[in-house]
Amino acid sequence: MKSKPESDFFYMVFEVVRLIPxxxxxxxxxxxxxxxxxxxxxxxxWAMNSxxxxxxxxxxxxxxxxxGLLTGKHHFATPMMMQQLLEKEGIKVTKxxxxxxxxxxWDPNEALKM
DNA sequence: TAGCTGACGAAAA
DNA sequence: TTTTTCGCCAGCT
Numbered sequence: 545m546k547s548k549p550e551s552d553f554f555y556m557v558f559e560v561v562r563l564i565p566x567x568x569x570x571x572x573x574x575x576x577x578x579x580x581x582x583x584x585x586x587x588x589x590w591a592m593n594s595x596x597x598x599x600x601x602x603x604x605x606x607x608x609x610x611x612g613l614l615t616g617k618h619h620f621a622t623p624m625m626m627q628q629l630l631e632k633e634g635i636k637v638t639k640x641x642x643x644x645x646x647x648x649x650w651d652p653n654e655a656l657k658m
Numbered sequence: 659t660a661g662c663t664g665a666c667g668a669a670a671a
Numbered sequence: 672t673t674t675t676t677c678g679c680c681a682g683c684t
Contacts, residue, residue: 576667583666588666589665
């Protein structure tokens, strides 16, 4: 009997990613650290992959790796979609990398801290 | 059932 | 300083 719809990990990850404000991006490690899974950064990305089965909308395009590279773009409907979405939110993306990544970086710890 | 993969990150050499 | 290896934990075959 599972009381949880999905694993707590994935659910929390989805919630955090969903909390990301428009025009801001975060990293897998930041989310993982926020959830207390510092070393489980992989799970965060893996959760995104599972997000396809998740009915909730998870702005995975706002989640990039620590380098600000759109590593997961390939998992979207189209690799270009991720960049388009980011640019549409005002984030400049050059060569699959966020221009001024740290400038758009959003720390989930601050959001949960409140 | 058991093992491998996987959208990363950090530490060690 | 840069490069390489290990660790995370769960889902999928």
